[in-house]
Amino acid sequence: MIEFQIENDTTEPLGKIHGRVTWTPEKEVTPKALIVSLMWRTEGRGSEAKDTVAEVRQTPGPVFAGDPFEMEFEFEIPEEGPVTYNGKLIRVIWEVHFRADIPWAWDVTDATLITVEPRLVAR
Amino acid sequence: MIATDTRKVKEILPKVKVEEDAESLYQEDSGDTFWGGFQYVIGGIIVLLMTLGIGTFVAMIIIDDGGGLDNLFGFICFGIFGIIMLGVGCWLLSTGIYNTRVAIKLTPGRIYFKEWPLKQNDIFEFTYRRRAKVPLHLSGLTAKIICKEVATYQQGTNTRTVTEKIYEQELERVEHHSREDFISHTWVWNIPPDAPISLSVYRNEIQWSLVVGVEFLDFLNDTSEFTLLLNPERVQ
Structure with a gap:
């Protein structure tokens, strides 16, 4: 089971996203890496464009069944965005993505949506 | 935990060539050249x-x-x-x-402006200028702001592009009844607060453009097209 806790799921370019992911494995595994990434992608009529903006990685060693493992993260949205958009042909979606890279098995993945609003806070 | 920057896509916004002279910034219509x-x-x-x-x-x-x-x-x-x-x-x-x-007969059209890029909820004031090499009888000037989504996809071996106009605003039409060798007019456009932000990523684009039309009584009507770049609103 994967659970995301994000303090602010709506932000803007140059804004920050803080939070934590809790992964409770169903059996004992030794993942090669646990990766939390901030990414955007497009949906709609056009071919998909996507990019991973930033990521945090951890190599925790063995993780035991039913024993929750937590990873904290803090990401900054780039100034140039893109911002979240829901148009007629194009949608731009931002998400925080978790992946447990497990050797010789399917990776465990999940994602949660965040919103990047089109405003730029003057600094 | 500190995040590592892993960005591969560096260009999110379209590249627009804007030049600067002593007084202001300007953009020239690249079409309609002799060559x-x-x-x-x-x-x-x-x-x-x-x-x-x-x-x-x-x-x-x-x-x-x-x-x-x-x-x-x-x-x-x-x-x-x-x-x-x-x-x-x-x-x-x-x-x-x-x-x-x-x-x-005509030099390429230019728009002159003070602020670049444009921002949501802001005012875009621009002056269109164009010189006629011989005086021409001008009858009117029009200006139109257009925003469209352009999506490209693969269907079998064909690459297809679909376009959807999502915003269009005609600015005030200007009537002229004079022989001119220098065309100039200033328009003001109030940028909507919810205007979509420019985007140019792989096969997905949100394109803003300004089309200025020049109408003559004794010559061909012509248009100049300029690409605009719209950024998010800046708030305190």
Whole structure:
């Protein structure tokens, strides 16, 4: 089971996203890496464009069944965005993505949506 | 935990060439240059000559074979091909002549402005300027702001592009009844607070453009097109 806790799921370019992911494995595994990434992608009529903006990685060693493992993260949205958009042909979606890279098995993945609003806070 | 920057896509916004002079920033319409028009003319002539040459060659083969129904299928195929090529040649030639005529009489249009890029909920004030090489009888000026989504996708081996206009605003039309060799007018556009932000990523674009139309009584009407760049609103 994967659970995301994000303090602010709506932000803007140059804004920050803080939070934590809790992964409770169903059996004992030794993942090669646990990766939390901030990414955007497009949906709609056009071919998909996507990019991973930033990521945090951890190599925790063995993780035991039913024993929750937590990873904290803090990401900054780039100034140039893109911002979240829901148009007629194009949608731009931002998400925080978790992946447990497990050797010789399917990776465990999940994602949660965040919103990047089109405003730029003057600094 | 500190995040590592892993960005591969560095360009999110379209590249727009904006130049600066002593007073302000400006952008020039890259279309309607003399060389651009001349290239179309040459292209049109080449296509028409090729069509004529191939047509003569095919006709000679048909005549040598003595004509008849045996050659009917080939004749129809070539006829269709010839009509398409003639159409392409005529379009290239007429576009080339049009662009060359415009370039001979008018310099490319320019817009001058103070702020760049544009921001949501802001005011975009721009001055359109264009010089006629000989005085022309101007009748009107129009300006239109357009925003469209452009999505490109693959269907089998074909690449297809679909476009959807999502915003269009005509600015105030200006009536002129004078002979001018210098065209100039300033418009103001109140940028909507919810205007979509410009985007240019792989196969997905949100394009903003400004189209200024110039109407003459004694010459061809013409348009200048400029790409605008819209950024998020800046708040305190």
